[in-house]
Amino acid sequence: MPQGKAVTHADLAPRRGRTHLGSKTGAALVVLTILCGLFSFILCLVAEASRSQVTWKSNPDGSEEGGSGSYECVYNGSGKMPLLSGASAFLILAMAMVVEHTYLLVAVSKLPPSSPAFAASTLTWHAAFFFVSTWISFAVAEILLLIGLSVESGHLRNWARLRPSCLVIREGLFCTAGVFALATVFLAAGLYLIALRAEKAFREQEVARQEMLEASVLYASPPRSPPPRIAAVDREDPANGGAQQDPSLGFHSVFSKFSDVV
Template sequence: MAVTHADLAPSRRRCDLGSKTGAFLTILSILLGLLSFILCLISEASRSQMIWEASSGEGKVIKSECTYSSSGKIPLLSATGAFFALAMAMVIQHTYLLVAVSKADSLLAITWDPDSDFAKSLTWQAGFFFVTTWVCFAVGEILLLIGLSVESGHLKNWQMPRESCLIIRQGLFTAAGVFGLLTVFLASGLYITALRAQTHTQDQENTRRELLEASVLYASPPRSPRRTIRAVPNENPTARQDRNGITLYDYLTAFDKHTDLV
């Protein structure tokens, strides 16, 4: 069975970029982002609303009081699950990227050519994905914290009339879910950018190695034919090129035999 170059190449470690572990963790983070988005939609659909009621006070003065439409347990639990799902997705993705990049020797020893358009584009892409990922994550988590604080304020006595009721504006939980989706997809874009950078450096290293091997092969001088020195009777040793393995002594011996027969 023939041995190919792929068989001799070292196998990928579990924490390397482009490994099965990296693909699994990236897909897992996206699924957690989708779960966070679904939980945010549930929170948006079940959020507490304010209901105004007219009541008569002292001196038959009519005043308006408000009550909540629900206790807020369902949106509170859903928003809590969305908060932790988004946090887990962010921690998983960026922890894996940090470990994989720190163990990638090709990325740590990389030297970017300032005149290379490819290097400039990768640098801008990596910076864009890193900054926007953290911005979207921070905004999504802050919106979820606001929703949690409001919904947890009326878990008890939510049917009791009040002079003022604090509720969440429509679309807050939906916006948090959208920012959560953007967070996981931008984190995946950062992973793909790091993978492209590693592939680019590996291609450069392979090309440099092939050029070095070719230069060594063509720079070596050609080998001269091998010469041997054989001793011939009644003559001084002479240097001849050994081609067929027949010496002058063999010719003279054959000639002597031929004259004896005559």
């Protein structure tokens, strides 16, 4: 017969689901969020390197009579490359934030109703700091990317035509957006670690509370009375404790009385 596998305490313990904070799914989402932030940062660098620039040229046709001529600007490119790079960085960062915070909300909602996961003051302040900082950094990064996209999309056509005025973004705007995008994903990872730490503290508190309840029930119960003990004595029935006498003993006493009379 095949030998059965021994059942350990780890087999009997409840396993974590995919929506729990300490599961492999949570760790994979955190790593994926950080990778998305790095990719967004690289795309912002590409957009910064390929951003549109302006060159001023003299236009003799627009000069007044006897004047030296007017200057008009012209773009050095259509802006498609920085537009695509910035739009990709914008979408990747937004998707990473939505997925990460949706998972956190679902995982926290799976905790018991009486869960003091964020009850401790220290953990509460840390979680609030990371939460607010994450969304502020995310908002700044997305706003900067939107500004860059709106400017770069304004000269997709006829970009080589001379214009009286040309609108360009300032140097370093896409780089700043990339830095805030990178800070956003790291702050989101910090928020996940704070939530995981709070859940771990709650689990330990629940285990300690359960052990205290078991110990209090054990010591609060009244002491049990000792079990009844029956001891046999001489010429006494052990089962009846001397309440009834053996009929053979009575017969023997009567017989001996009549024998004396005779």
